[in-house]
Amino acid sequence: MYMADERRACILRLLAEAGQVRSRELVREFGVTDETIRTDLEQMAQAGLLRRVRGGAVYTPPGGGEDDAARPDCQLAALAAAHLPQGAVVYADDSPYLPALAAEAARRDCVLLTAAPERLPQLLTTSPPPRLYCPGGCPDPESGLLVPAHWPSDAPQPQVALLTPQGVRPDLICYSTAAAAHLAELVLPLVSRVLLVVPAGAMGSDAPHSLPCTPERLITEDAVPPELAHLPADLIPRLTPEQLRAENAFDY
Numbered sequence: 001m002y003m004a005d006e007r008r009a010c011i012l013r014l015l016a017e018a019g020q021v022r023s024r025e026l027v028r029e030f031g032v033t034d035e036t037i038r039t040d041l042e043q044m045a046q047a048g049l050l051r052r053v054r055g056g057a058v059y060t061p062p063g064g065g066e067d068d069a070a071r072p073d074c075q076l077a078a079l080a081a082a083h084l085p086q087g088a089v090v091y092a093d094d095s096p097y098l099p100a101l102a103a104e105a106a107r108r109d110c111v112l113l114t115a116a117p118e119r120l121p122q123l124l125t126t127s128p129p130p131r132l133y134c135p136g137g138c139p140d141p142e143s144g145l146l147v148p149a150h151w152p153s154d155a156p157q158p159q160v161a162l163l164t165p166q167g168v169r170p171d172l173i174c175y176s177t178a179a180a181a182h183l184a185e186l187v188l189p190l191v192s193r194v195l196l197v198v199p200a201g202a203m204g205s206d207a208p209h210s211l212p213c214t215p216e217r218l219i220t221e222d223a224v225p226p227e228l229a230h231l232p233a234d235l236i237p238r239l240t241p242e243q244l245r246a247e248n249a250f251d252y
Contacts (some may be wrong), residue, residue, distance in 0.1 A: 006031075008040050008049075009070065010057055013031055013221075013238075015059045016073035017199040019096045022056040061099030063127050070220070072101040072199075072236060079234040080197050080219045082115055083086045084108050091187045093180060094119060094145060095164035097197055099126050106130035109251055113158055114181050115145045140179035147179045151186045160193045163213070167205035170227050174207035181209035188213060195219055200238050203228060 007030055014021055014029075025068030026037045041057050044050050049071065050057040056066040062068040069075075076097060081104035084090060088108070092101050094116035105112045112130045114123070115137065123130060135155040137148035151157075163184055173196065175181040188194065194215045200223035218224065218231050221238035 004040065008044055009072065011040060011044065012049055013072040013199065015057065016071070016096045016100075017201060020056060020058045026056075040214070059096050061122055061126050062103055063125070071100070073097050074103075075236045076197050076199075076219050077104040079105065079236070080195050081108060082234075083191070083193065083195055083217060084110055084160060086110075088159045089113065090160045090162060091117045091158035091191065092162040093164040093184065094143070096163050099123060101162055101197065102126050102130040102132075103128065110160075111156055115147065115154060116148055118144055119152075139178070143177040143179040145177075145179045145183065147182055148186070151190060158187055158191050160195065161187050161191045162195050162197050164197050164202075164217070166202055166207040167210070168196060168202050168218070168228065169204065171205065171212055172210045173213040173215075174205070174210040176207045176209070178209050181211055183213050184213070 011021065011026060023037050027034055041050065041052055045052045048060060048063060050060050058099065062071060062074050075099035080101060084105060086108050087110060087114060089111045090105050091113040092098055094114065098119060099122060099195040102112050102123045106128040111133055113133050113135060115135060117134055120132060123132060133156055134146060135148055135152050137146040140147050163173060165173040166176045194213060195217050196215045197219040200221035203223060204225040215231065220233060220235060222235045223238045224233055
C-alpha cells in the first residue's frame, strides 16, 4: 500500500502541474498495468482529489478536506502562505496551483488579484473562498486572460507576487504565452516580495516568453538544479516515477 500511496501522490503532482492526465500516459510513465492506473484514478476520484473523464482525469481544486494536506499543490501553497503578510494584496499567475494558493491566501485574509476570469467560479468553491479582484483588460484569445496595457490606476496595488512560470532560469522567468509574461512584467515593479511557486519540471526549463526576475524565494520540489541553488528555497519532497520503480519491487 505504501507504493500505491506514493504513486498517487506523484499522479496528483502531475495533475496540479498540467491540469489533466491521460491514463495511457500514466501507464507508460509508471510502468504499471491499465487496471492499476484505473484503480488509482477511481480511488482518488472518490477522495475528491480529481475528476474522472474519458481516457484520464482532470484536476480538482482543494476543498478543505482532511486529504488535502498531502496534495503537492496544497503543500506548495502552504509553504508560500508562510511568506504572505496578513491582509496583503497578492497577485497570482493563472495555473493549476491557483486554487490552492487562493485558499491559503483566504486563510490570511489576503486580497487575491487574478487576470483569469474563467477561474473565478472555481476559486470561489475553494475552502475558504478568497477575496478576489480582477483588474480587467482586453481578452487574450491564446491564454484566456484579461490583459491591460498598464496596471489600472483604480485597481488594488499588489504587494506580493505569487508567480508560477513554466520555466525558471538564473535571473529569468519564462512563460508559454505573451499575455502571462506581460502581466508579470506589469506586476513586478509594483510588489515588494516575489515568490516563485513552481513544480520541479519548471526548474531550469525554458518557455518562449522570458523576463528578468530575481525572486525572494523559490517554493518548489526538492530538485533544484545547481545553477539555481543560490536562491533561498522552501522545498517539498519529490518522487519521480523512476524512483518509484527503483525503490519498490511490488505493485499493489
